[in-house]
Amino acid sequence: MSHSREDVISAAGRLFARDGYHGTSMRDLGRELGLLGSSLYSHVEGKQELLVAVVERGAEFFQASADAALAAEGPASERLRRLIEGHLGVILDHRDEVRTYLNEARSLEPASRERIVAARDRYEQAFRTVLKEGVADGSFRADVDPKLAGIFVLSILNAVDRWYEEDGRLDRTALASRIADMVERGLRTG
Amino acid sequence: MSHSREDVISAAGRLFARDGYHGTSMRDLGRELGLLGSSLYSHVEGKQELLVAVVERGAEFFQASADAALAAEGPASERLRRLIEGHLGVILDHRDEVRTYLNEARSLEPASRERIVAARDRYEQAFRTVLKEGVADGSFRADVDPKLAGIFVLSILNAVDRWYEEDGRLDRTALASRIADMVERGLRTG
DNA sequence: CTCCGACAAACGAACGTTCGTTTGCTATGC
DNA sequence: GCATAGCAAACGAACGTTCGTTTGTCGGAG
Known part of the structure; x- marks a missing residue:
């Protein structure tokens, strides 16, 4: 009947x-x-x-996912697809931490909020970098703005948490490929 | 020095x-x-x-925008573009009500929340309908899922409120056309 | 012209409740 | 036997709200 600090943090994530x-x-x-x-x-x-513990946990999941997605080489479109799949995995595997990370970071005291904002920028940078690679090697259209396109992709991904139900007619890998397909069509040359 | 009910509601929107x-x-x-x-x-x-007043105001702005966008005839891609421009206009012209509508509706008591959820569905339906038209007349690809595509478009649009600064290097009409272009490229045939 | 009654807006104090947190104690398990 | 997890009780502060009262304004009656 004894509880650990871990229990408290994860219950806090659930309620936050x-x-x-x-x-x-x-x-x-x-x-x-x-x-x-x-x-x-x-x-x-x-x-x-x-709150700090839950939000930081959310940030770490995302960063770990990006690091893993970019560890291997490959064409930009494939690296981007891995980023998307990873992001989606984090959202669905850690809904409580992610929701808290996305919606409650504003309730952090300034010092911790700044660290989180910095982490968020660093993560977004991973998307931008891959998009820039794709533009550079000609697989994405030259008029793609990496910053804007990164925001759009992350907008679609982050919103998933607001509507997706795991037990619905669309499983998570199908969803990932729907998103990746639509994004790639919006980016690629020709 | 006297205040109206109006003043209170709009200040509440600001703080909420x-x-x-x-x-x-x-x-x-x-x-x-x-x-x-x-x-x-x-x-x-x-x-x-x-809260009810602010959130309902947000919902009304969106619905009025959709009604206006769909009042005139035209090809599906043009109707969709008008929906997008309208949505963006609402977000940027009524940031406080929209933010509250998007993020604080969960704090509504059940009765009002249900009404708001219903209004949100009705609004989303406008997007789905136009997307379905586009698929039917062949201007959008046949494998476009109107429901999913509608969610993606609205995800991009609603997130704008989280990052866009009006005084930045990108004015709102430029942003609208960037979004509309990217979306259309993801949808259209060929 | 002035007084008066009505009314709305705002105040200031207090209500009961809940908040985050602190303290002192008591079990339980190593 | 000692640390630790939990309880019970309490703290001051803040919460949403109510209340009785004061203030300011303004149209009509004298």
Whole structure:
């Protein structure tokens, strides 16, 4: 019946994702674990620390995914496809952390928020770099703006969390290829 | 020095958009208007009513935009382009209401939330219908899934509110045509 | 012209509740 | 026997809201 710090953080992710940071109280979180709100202070310093932990976890998942996707060589379109598949995997495998990362980062105190914004920029940079490669080697159209195209791709991907239900008629690999196909058609030469 | 109900709602939109519903207190809102929190109750029934008003306003802007975009005839690609331009206009002309509509609707009480969800579906339907027309008349590829494509387009559009700065190097009509071009390239035959 | 009643807007204090957090104690398990 | 997880109780602050009162404005009656 004993709980770990890990349990608390993952329950916090669940509630932050569902009700938002300000919509979740320490007593709510305690109830989720079968504890009193005050008992959580045996495991963590406070509420804000929980938000930092959850959001940072989200950021790490994304960065790890990008690193893995870009580890191997290949044509730009293939590297981009791996980035897309990885991003989608992170969203669907870690919905709570991702939702919190995407929607609740604004409730971070300035110092941690800045770190997260920087991490987000770094991640976005991975998409931009691949798009730039594709333009450079002629596989993507020359008038593709890597920054804008990166934003568009990430917009589609991040929104998935808002509508996709895993048990629907479209499984995740099918969804990934639908997205990748549509994106590539929008980018490629000819 | 006297305030109208209108003032209160639009200030509420501003704060809900910036700090979220749960992150905004009636005293915050009073301060924004140079009033005490309690004074707001001369103008509105309570906090939840303000959220309803702001969110409904957002929904109405979108629906009016879709109605206007589809009032005139034309090829599917042109009708879609008008939908996109309209949506973008709503986002940029009513940022506070739109942000609140997109992010804070979950804090609505069930009755009003259901109405908003229904309105959102109706609006999304406008996009799906045009996409279906385009597939039917052969201007869009036959394997385009109208539902999925509609979601993708709206994903790109709704995310604009999260990154676009009006005073940047890209003006809004340029942005609209960048989006419309990219979307059309992803859809059209050939 | 002035006074008066009506009304809306805002105040300031207080309501009961919930918030995040702290403290002191008590079990349980190594 | 000692650290640790949890409880019970409490803290001050903030929450949304209510209340009685004050303020300012303004149209008509005298």
